Amino acid sequence: MGCKHDELARGALFAKEIADTVIFHQLALILSAIFMCLAVSISFWLILDHALHYLRPYEQKHIIRILAMIPIYAVISFLSLLFYQASVQLELLRNCYEAYVIASFFTLLCHYIAPTLHEQKDYFRNIQPKRWVFPLKRVKTPRSGLTWFNIIYACVFQFCFTRPLFTIIAAIAQTQDRYCASSTQPENGHIWIALLQGACVLTAMYCLIQFYTQLKEDLVPHKPFLKVLCIKLAMFLCFWQTWFLSLLSVKKGPLQPTFYVAALDIHIGIPCILVCFEMMLFACVSHWAFPWRPYDLDHQLRGPNRLEHYACGPHVALLDALNPWDYAKAAARGFRWLFHGVRHRRDDVSYQVGLDVKVEVEVEKDAKVDVEPASSTYESCTSALSDPELSRRMRGRHGGGKKSRHTIG
Known part of the structure; x- marks a missing residue:
């Protein structure tokens, strides 16, 4: 079954006029081109600065990858607007990079804590995990900080696998004319792929926010709030604004094609303009978020930790940032822990340390309970002797009369 909504729009697309000589598509191209050029220029300037000052590769590699989101999103959105017929394939490629942005930001925060995975594990063994943030506050928190870290790690890097997988499925569905990006009907693949992708991205973003909540005090020197805000807004707007426009433009919805705006202008043109504009804003803010x-x-x-020279030149730095091998290893490690390591998590020393502390606390409690009767007896005797009436009677029974006779005599 074809996507009839798109087929009806294709024939009328270039006939909808806003003025006598300017159609909506041309106006959208002009605006998007301006926003795209500004976004690409500003972001490339910052990327080049990091490549020229490649001092800490384990941090700046991920910063360059995060900043690369801006030109990638802006250019692909402009091309989608320029070539409506190839927009589905282009947007699938654009959205595929979203997974690597989230993974890069998570890895950057980890490297702020410790530069290597081994040191990160040692760090998380010694933390006490906080309660899950809303809406999972009632879910039990792992006793081991390392188990908590592995859960976050696996849930973030699952997106590096599921996002490309859904991209391949969507591309196959598009070739079979079963995707239909402008439809929310259950017989088309778009609605189901969008729901599954939404669940995966929400899982990854939720764990990223949980990770930031746990470590925000330790990350204060790196000013992470603006970084988190930029990443979260970029991911949220690019995905959900397109989804929201799709819901508004369904059959009998409030947003329908008119004499001036065709159906594909609503489904593709407007979201692409918004993305180009938003990337221009994020390019400006990134100079403060990732200086x-x-x-x-x-x-x-x-001091002793001062570095005397840069790690490499700008060309090698850019090639290092483009190498995706560390993503593949991290995703494989996350899935290995989910299917194998989770069953052996209690063998880790963090659980043994927690058990020893628990036993010591219970022994202290038992000792305190054994001491309480003697201390309470002493307190009751002291309070009784301090009572004047009871003290007078006790003296009368035990030697009170002898004292009186001795005094009289």
């Missing part, structure tokens, strides 16, 4: 100045050798504090 390059802290990695300048001239701004390094003197």
Whole structure:
């Protein structure tokens, strides 16, 4: 079954006029081109600054990957607007990069805590996990900080696998004319793929927010709030605004094609303009969220940890950021823990330490209970002797008369 909604729009697309000589598609292209050029120029400037000052590769590699989201999203959105017929394939590629942005940001936060995975494990063994944030506050929190870290790790990197998988499925469905991006009918694949992708991205973003909530005090020197805000807004707007417009433009919905705006202008054109505009804003904000100045050798504090030279040149730095091998290893490690490591998690030393502490606490409680009767007896005797009436009677029974006779005599 074809996508009839798109077929009806294709024939009338270039005939809908806003003025005598300017159609909506041309106006959208002009605006998107301006926003795209600004976004690409501003973001490339910052990316080049990080590549020229490649001082800490384990951090800046992920910063460059995050910043690359801006030109990728802007250029692909413009191309989708320029070539409506190829927009589905282009947007699938654009959305595929979203998974690597989330994974890069999570890895960047981990490297702020400790530079290597081994040191990160040692760090998380010694933390006490906080309660899950809303809406999972009633879900039991793992006793081991390392188990908590592995759960977050697996849930974030699952998106690096599921997002490309859904992209391949959507591309196959599109070739069979069963995807239909402008339809929410259950017989088409778009609605089901969108729901599954939404569940996966929500899982990854929720774990990312939980990770930030746990470590926000330790991450204060790196000013993570603006970084989290940029990533969260970019992911939220790009996905949900397209989904929201699709719901509004369904049959008998409030947003319908008119004499001036065709159906594909609503489903593809408007979201692409919004994405290009938003990427321009994020490119400006990223200069404060991901500054390059802290990695300048001239701004390094003197001391034993001061670095004397950059790790490599800009070309090698960009190639290092483009290498996706660490993503593949991280995703494989996450799935390995889900299917194998989770069954052996209690063998870790963090559980043994927690058990020893629990036993010591219980022994202290038992000792306290054994001591309580003697202390309570002493307190009751003291309070009884302090009662004047009871004290007078006790003296009368035990030697009170002898004392009186001795005094009289």
